[in-house]
Amino acid sequence: MPWLYQTPVLVSLAVFVYGPLLFEAYLSLTNWDLIKPDQDFVGLANFRGLFGGEEFPRALSRTGLYVLVMLPFATVVPMALAIMLWKRPGRTSDIYRALLFLPVMLAPVANALSWRFVLDPLGGIVNVVTGGLGLGERDWLGDPSTALAAISLVTAARFVALNMLLYGAALAAIDRRCLDAARVDGATEWEITRRLVVPQLRGTTILLSFLCAVFAGQWTFTNIAVLTQGGPDNTTDNVYYRLYTYAFTYFDAGTGAAAALTIVVVLCALFGLSTLARRVAGTFGAPDRDRPTTRLAAALAAPLTALTRRRRAAL
Known part of the structure; x- marks a missing residue:
């Protein structure tokens, strides 16, 4: 009985x-305050209130x-860092990789x-540097014009560190013999990187x-909760912090559940699009023997080899 x-x-x-x-899903159809045991059924009223107002659509767009x-x-920054470290193997690269992974x-x-x-x-380090360069000082988290960018950069540091490691794992599967050829x-x-290395990182x-798309909102939640609490003037708010607020x-557990269910639907749609894109890119569906890395690299190297031969003929 395999099902066991x-x-x-x-x-x-x-x-x-x-x-x-x-x-x-049940809570999204009720009106519950998390205190009283009564959960009144309200149907789709929570969803109508959610999308009928201005807060949640703005948080969704943000x-x-x-x-x-x-x-x-x-994608771009960790790929560039991973390629640079991959092309310079050694103890120094390992040290840089460890330092970049600290966040x-x-x-x-x-x-x-x-x-x-x-x-x-x-007295923050950023203001000390900008003040020393004559660029002036400002409240990076309290200014509506810079708060969202500041939260984004704080979160981006984690993306760069983690994705650099994942790109490094993908680069380890590339056959260096094609690059040597x-x-x-x-x-x-530059031609090797652009025509051979980067195309093989397409699936990654x-x-x-x-x-x-999945973790940007989740990882910014902690930074928003600690640094800005959604301010100033809700300029750093997102759907996860809005869900928490509801x-x-x-x-209002009903509205919060409706917001959470909306996020689940959006993430499922994104997963479907990602799966479709990976199928189109040729990273899903075909068995390994039909798409080995060496064969892909050889196919990518063909136009580069032809270009090099034309250059030699011209000389």
Whole structure:
């Protein structure tokens, strides 16, 4: 009876995943203040109130803005760092990799508190540097024009550190012999990186873009709660902090559950788009023997080799 081996996993999923999800869906249809035992059924009133107001749609759009701001820090910057460290293997690269990974090792609250001292308007390191350069000092977290950018950069440091490690794992699967062959043919390092290395990181980039969309809002929640509490003037608010505010500040569990269910639907849609993009990119579906890394690298190296030969012929 093979199904007996699946029972522990199915029970765990039912208790810790699908059970709470169903209870959340039920709460989204009720009016409950988390104190009284009565849970009045109100239907879709919570969803109408959620999208009929201005707070949640603005928080939703601001969450999308967080994702757009942090997307380069989740893909381009860590990819560049990972490639540079990968091309210079050795003890020094390991030290740099460990130092860059420190933001992930710190507890989120401790990390946010450390950034509070860095961005402090009275004697913070950033203001000391900008003041010394003659750029003036400002309240980075208290100014509506800079608060969202400050929260984004604080969160982006974690993305850079973690994704650099993931890109490094993807780079370890690349066959260096194809790169050596391209060098023998006269290709420059920039051409090798652009035509051979980066295309083989396409699947990883799609995956990390999806993870950025998923975790950008979650990781900014701690920084918002510690540094700005959604201010100034709700300019740093996002859907996760808005959900927390509905449920545990206003004690409106129904609206909070409706917001949470909306987030689940959005994340499921993003997962579907990510899966489709990875299928189009050729990273899903085909068996390994049909798409080995060496064959992909050889196919990518073909136009580069032809370009190099044309250059030699021209000379």
